[in-house]
Amino acid sequence: MxxxxxxxxxxxxxxxxxxxxxxxxxxxxxxxxxxxxxxxxxxxxxxxxxxxxxxxxxxxxxxxxxxxxxxxxxxxxxxxxxxxxxxxxxxxxxxxxxxxxxxxxxxxxxxxxxxxxxxxxxxxxxxxxxxxxxxxxxxxxxxxxxxxxxxxxxxxxxxxxxxxxxxxxxxxxxxxxxxxxxxxxxxxxxxxxxAPSLLLNIVLDDTFAGNEDLVLDPRHQPFVEPKMHNGFTSEITGVCEGANIILITIESLGNYLENEVSEGIQSKLRERFREHTWIGKKHFCLCPNTTVSTNQIYTGAYSNNPYNKLDSLYPGAEPKHLKTLKQRGYTTMFLDSADIELYDYYKLLDRIGFDHVWGTNDMHGNERKADYRLWNMVDAVADAADGGPFFLHIINDQSHMPYETVDNKRFNRHKGKDAKSQYMNAVEEVDYIIDEFLNRLADKVDMSNTLLVFTGDHGESFGEYGYSFHSNSIIYPQMHVPFFLTHPRLTSKEIEHSCHFDLFPTFFDLLGISTDYPHLGTTLADDSRAFAYLFHSATLKGNTPANFGFLFNDELFWVDRLFNQIKRVQDGKCSSITLDEEREYICSLLQRMLKQRAIMQ
Incomplete structure (x- = not known):
């Protein structure tokens, strides 16, 4: 032939x-x-x-x-x-x-x-x-x-x-x-x-490595190993002693509120934070994924393994924050209109140690739909909160992709048919629902001594740098979330920068509760915190997260393994780093930071 x-x-x-x-x-x-x-x-x-x-x-x-x-x-x-x-x-x-x-x-x-x-x-x-x-x-x-x-x-x-x-x-x-x-x-x-092709990833080695012998910039070296704290008190320690805590993390709420962005999201919740309020100018989640973000809030430690499975690449840390509150007599509750059975989310919540956990399957009745069903839980929350201080974490579902709006006649300010307009309408409806939930709860529970916190579990992006949705990148739209905290005994202030790790240290400081275990984050009453944050995506690639970066004094060093690029973002401008020496330095710096935080194999 x-x-x-x-x-x-x-x-x-x-x-x-x-x-x-x-x-x-x-x-x-x-x-x-x-x-x-x-x-x-x-x-x-x-x-x-x-x-x-x-x-x-x-x-x-x-x-x-x-x-x-x-x-x-x-x-x-x-x-x-x-x-x-x-x-x-x-x-x-x-x-x-x-x-x-x-x-x-x-x-x-x-x-x-x-x-x-x-x-x-x-x-x-x-x-x-x-x-x-x-x-x-x-x-x-x-x-x-x-x-x-x-x-x-x-x-x-x-x-x-x-x-x-x-x-x-x-x-x-x-x-x-x-x-x-x-x-x-x-x-x-x-x-x-x-853009790189993924067709050969199945057979090619895809490990990330850096030069471990490279001498790092003295400005960056102190942040290679995360600084752990056993507790930190400020001059106002205990100013909110005995207060209830309501933590609201709206699903996928990026920094899109109307006060921050023209033509942004109108928020009724935002109106609750006009006085006696701490406002975060630049507040960040550390990972743009609900499960990982929740785990990190309650553990005060990095991990890409929210269930802390022993055979995982990312062993994580035990969640002790909530247990500390419970030792002080707090009743702890988690209220989520999403399906907590999905991906065994309920196992994470059980491990964190909530006394009461309610998911979508607990909210039937009254023919209410989607997040409106949160109103069905007012009596259950009030009954559980009766007789002592309580901690309540509220999160919703409608503002998660594909962005559901139930009452389209009322919540339709954003007229575009694009995903961002749908998202903003959904968030405005969710915002109204949760605000009304608080009104109804206040009719049944004394909330005069309550620390109210409003933020997002993570942000959401709409095509910036080729990314949409969340979990997959560490660009600002996915990492930057609103942050407001209010209590009648607080003096209003602006916080230049902060992150989710700072939530519980702040709660403990304001309540006058001491801790004796190591964790990341410090009280927001302390303005001396360094502007240095390591971000990582929940999306994985090889032996690391697919996206990770170090934000230092408003300059982001970003490794994007999905697009095979190394970038610098500063003053809203993103530039690709092409010089071999710079690329080697950034990879070496971030490799050491990932290893120290146990989010790299």
Missing amino acids: SLLSLSDIFGMSVTFILYIVMASSLLSLTKKVRARRGALSSVLNFKDIQILMLSSIAVSFALAAVPWLAVKALICISFFLYGVLIWLDALLFVQYRIEINRQSMAWFFTGSKGLAKGIPHLFLLLKQVPWIVFIPLMWAATQGVVLYLQSLPSTSFSSETAFSVSLFAGLMMVAMILLYVWQLMNRPNHQFFT
Whole structure:
């Protein structure tokens, strides 16, 4: 058999065209699935197309060179299985914020790191977007068509057809080569050319490393190891002694309130913080993910493992903050209109140690929908709070993507059909619901001595730097959240910068409660805190979070492993760092910081 015969070239060309068309189409659909987590664009990039073309050429040549149909079938099956892994990678990324690579596959097959235990949740996405199931089926059909064509005799097609198809395939390759040469000469900055491909991550090593011998800047060195505190008191320690605490963390509430942003969110809750209020000018979550953020608030420690599983890469710390409150006679409550069964969130809440936990399944009745059902829980909260100081954490669900608004006639100020407008309308409805909840609770419980706190569990982004949603990046829209704290005995002040780690140390300081265990964060009564924060995404990549960065005096050093870029953000301007020396320094600094906080393997 001559590998250069016209019939063989025709067979290669048909297979190549079929593969490149179908693979590109199915990969585009798969990327749309993956983009539901917001980390990547939903379109093919140039590196994707290059890899698809090279792999299609290689497989087409192999099929033409092998005379045995059984071996051809094995080649097609192998190509099919790799495509299925890419499809599963998209599902895992959306559901668990992890990628399929050599490391995660090893975890799965050994049953370690908890991956195998999460299989029941894996296919929940198929219920939400049923067409996803057709992607592997279409890819399997493509392999069947290829095998059928390979089984046909060479005389099945005319020489004119063979020549035309082969010419078309050749022109596709030439066009790709010319585009590649143009890219090398012009180095365009468009995302189509700069975004990395994820197609090879399944087989390539994807570890992050830095130069551990590099000497760090003396300004940065003190923050490599996080400074732990056993407790900190201020001049106003105990000023709110015996106060109840109501902590409101509105789901996905970024820094979009009307006072901060023109055409922003109108907030009734904000009106409660006009006097005797501490206002955070720059308040940050440390991880833009509800579960991780909640865990970090209550543990005062970094972790990307909110359940503190012993076999996790991220062992975390025990949550002692709430237990300290309970030792002082506080009744502790967690009220969430979302499904706390999802991803076993209830296990985290149980581990934190709440006396009462209410989720969506506890809020039936009165035909109320969505977050309006929080009103059904006023009596339950009042009964639990009766007779002593209480701590209540309220969080909601409607402002989580896909941003639900129940009363569209009343909450429709933002007229656009884009996601941000829908989000703002949803938040305004949620804000009204929680404000009314507090009014109804005040009718049943004495709240005159209550420390009221209003913030977001994390922020939300809408396309900045190619990111949407949350959990996936450490850009300001996902990290910067509003912060207000009020009590009748406080003197109003502005806080230049703060983070979620500071919440409980502040509560303890104002209540006059001492702690004897190490934790991060200090009281917001102390204005001497350094402006230095390490951020990390919940999205994982290899041995680290996919996004992480160090914010120091308003300058953010940012490693974006999803887009394979290292950046600096300052004064609202984002610039890519291209010098090898700078890249090495930032990677080395952040590697040490991640290791010290046990969020890097």
